[in-house]
Amino acid sequence: AQSVTQLDSQVPVFEEAPVELRCNYSSSVSVYLFWYVQYPNQGLQLLLKYLSGSTLVKGINGFEAEFNKSQTSFHLRKPSVHISDTAEYFCAVSAPGGNNRKLIWGLGTSLAVNP
């Protein structure tokens, strides 16, 4: 079985500062890794994903994440945040070899970008 831990429930940051949202996972098998963003009262939008290949993954809105197998981490980073990045961010995993590829989610990290 897989599990996901998002290490920070809230991350306050000033506009134009860099940010890192941390995600660790646990799994006995290979996994796919995802970051989704949820704006208030909206659904989930895919930011980026790691399926295989290069461990540095670039996504939309200037976000990137690095898969670290030895540390079982998939931290999300952005070098300079904007007010519009204020949202809830979710890390999720799925097991590609399973019968169904359900997503297992972390509890989310609330990113608050302040002027």
Add this chain to the structure above:
Amino acid sequence: ETGVTQSPTHLIKTRGQQVTLRCSSQSGHNTVSWYQQALGQGPQFIFQYYREEENGRGNFPPRFSGLQFPNYSSELNVNALELDDSALYLCASSDRDFGDTQYFGPGTRLTVL
């Protein structure tokens, strides 16, 4: 290419009633997954349908049921509603045969009074 759509956007029901939520998949996708997201929580997997067959179920009671139609749209039905069923219900479509990345609709906000 159209995205994932869900209806209705909001719904208010009372305890004991039944509700049906609908989801239209993204064009070309054969798999639909349903999630429940309580306020302040991450989504919880309810079940998944692949080519009209249930393909996995989370820890939800049988009063949560679903269907997938030949055009790959889907319904989530909840009987005997309880107060704790109040949540955002999210539908995600994917192509299980190619990469299986899930794309989400805007969700249906269900309030049970």
